[in-house]
Amino acid sequence: xxxxxxxxxxxTSKVCTLIGKVNNAxxxxxxxxxxxPCNGVKKGIIVDVExxxxxxxxxxxxxxxxxxMKVGSAYINIIGMHIDVIRNKSWLNMSSDNREITRxxxxxxxxxxxxxxxxxxxxxxxxVPHQFIIDGYDEIMDPIGMMGVKLEVEADIIAGKxxxxxxxxRSVEKAGLKIDGLIAEAYASGHILLTPEEKEMGTIxxxxxxxxxxxxxxKNKRLVFYDxxxxxxxxxxxxxxxxxxxxxxxxxxxxxxxxxALSSLIKNDQLITVSDINDNKRKSIRIxxxxxxIEARVYEIFLxxxxxxxxxxxxxxxxxxxxxTGGGISYVDGNWQLAEEVFELPARVASFKAVNLEKxxxxxxxxxxxxxxxxxxxxxxxxxxxxxxxxxxxxxxxLLDKIIEFFRRLF
Ligand SMILES: Nc1ncnc2c1ncn2[C@@H]1O[C@H](COP(=O)(O)OP(=O)(O)OP(=O)(O)O)[C@@H](O)[C@H]1O
Ligand SMILES: [Mg+2]
Numbered sequence: 001x002x003x004x005x006x007x008x009x010x011x012t013s014k015v016c017t018l019i020g021k022v023n024n025a026x027x028x029x030x031x032x033x034x035x036x037p038c039n040g041v042k043k044g045i046i047v048d049v050e051x052x053x054x055x056x057x058x059x060x061x062x063x064x065x066x067x068x069m070k071v072g073s074a075y076i077n078i079i080g081m082h083i084d085v086i087r088n089k090s091w092l093n094m095s096s097d098n099r100e101i102t103r104x105x106x107x108x109x110x111x112x113x114x115x116x117x118x119x120x121x122x123x124x125x126x127x128v129p130h131q132f133i134i135d136g137y138d139e140i141m142d143p144i145g146m147m148g149v150k151l152e153v154e155a156d157i158i159a160g161k162x163x164x165x166x167x168x169x170r171s172v173e174k175a176g177l178k179i180d181g182l183i184a185e186a187y188a189s190g191h192i193l194l195t196p197e198e199k200e201m202g203t204i205x206x207x208x209x210x211x212x213x214x215x216x217x218x219k220n221k222r223l224v225f226y227d228x229x230x231x232x233x234x235x236x237x238x239x240x241x242x243x244x245x246x247x248x249x250x251x252x253x254x255x256x257x258x259x260x261a262l263s264s265l266i267k268n269d270q271l272i273t274v275s276d277i278n279d280n281k282r283k284s285i286r287i288x289x290x291x292x293x294i295e296a297r298v299y300e301i302f303l304x305x306x307x308x309x310x311x312x313x314x315x316x317x318x319x320x321x322x323x324x325t326g327g328g329i330s331y332v333d334g335n336w337q338l339a340e341e342v343f344e345l346p347a348r349v350a351s352f353k354a355v356n357l358e359k360x361x362x363x364x365x366x367x368x369x370x371x372x373x374x375x376x377x378x379x380x381x382x383x384x385x386x387x388x389x390x391x392x393x394x395x396x397x398x399l400l401d402k403i404i405e406f407f408r409r410l411f
Pocket of ligand 1: 010011012013014015044208209210211212213232233234235237252255256257259326327328329331332361
């Protein structure tokens with residue numbers, strides 16, 4: 001039977017919802033999509049739960065009407081600034097007589113691997129097994145049903161900041177939805193936008209959104225760094241507005257009209273007329289004046305990303321590359337050239353068309369569906385759809401239910 005997975009990407013500028021149908025062969029068909037502007041999130045932080053929940057409701061309604069079904073639960077993204085990714089290992093000896101590994105053994109091991117030291121303001125929100133090892137044989141993704149004496153796991157433990165997670169849970173539940181899981185955004189975008197070779201060799205994935213830029217580093221197939229800086233595409237608009245004294249909305253229009261971040265790519269440095277912020281009179285400026293402002297800010301964003309990675313102790317070596325995504329950077333020409341200059345590495349813009357997406361805005365939500373169906377395919381971790389009367393909430397490890405309950409108790 002087909003499984004339904006619903007993903008919601010809550011961003012600074014918009015909320016995206018996708019409804020995906022996953023068949024037995026693990027093929028995904030997107031049957032509903034919805035987008036709604038979001039004003040309740042500032043610099044990646046939910047500052048207005050009411051308003052954010054209204055945006056969630058609107059985007060879910062849009063997706064529901066396209067898919068012709070009602071959504072009961074969904075997976076939600078969470079960005080780098082709200083989480084820590086902690087690597088841990090654990091093992092256990094098989095107790096059963098025939099030494100066949102059962103779901104119970106795996107659950108016990110996953111509970112075990114979650115014992116990590118956390119500060120008081122953090123709580124575990126997910127555990128991502130990287131590999132299981134049975135009697136020394138590694139790279140096993142699904143050990144259930146296999147035979148062995150010693151079962152080991154290497155996993156990423158995702159610890160969320162309690163205040164941030166609480167506001168996400170509140171906003172989603174106020175919108176009338178249950179949470180299937182909180183997905184660290186980098187796993188989803190890394191899954192959909194990067195090649196396995198890139199993840200192996202080392203890639204810096206930079207997602208420039210509206211108010212936040214997320215930086216994820218993958219190396220040896222693993223997420224080794226994930227953080228955010230509170231600067232994004234909206235700051236580019238703000239710089240144009242303040243620097244050239246043009247109203248904000250007009251600055252946004254100009255930015256989207258020329259879609260350029262590199263002065264050397266200007267073909268015709270024409271004069272354009274714009275409003276003045278002070279007296280509302282029209283005035284003339286050169287396009288190059290706008291592009292120089294954009295270039296300076298984009299350059300600075302990349303530099304901040306580079307510093308962030310280096311300060312964490314991750315070495316940026318020559319075999320790596322840079323991949324760019326997010327509305328704040330995807331559209332402007334000159335983007336990868338500037339990234340190459342700053343990082344001194346090859347850079348490319350993630351191609352959303354290659355993964356059959358109409359708009360780059362849906363990359364995170366689509367990545368979440370693909371990531372979830374690949375990670376948890378055997379657990380049948382679909383979302384609930386009220387019309388189908390499917391309630392699969394029991395199928396998860398039980399850990400998630402405890403996590404959500406923890407945050408609910410804090411309200
Ligand atoms: N055609 C365009 N040219 C230039 N910039 C654009 C264009 N379209 C959108 N943007 C910019 O993209 C940014 C929004 O990007 P995105 O949709 O990825 O953000 P988000 O996911 O909602 O926010 P965040 O990830 O920061 O929480 C805005 O700053 C917007 O101005
Ligand atoms: Mg985003």
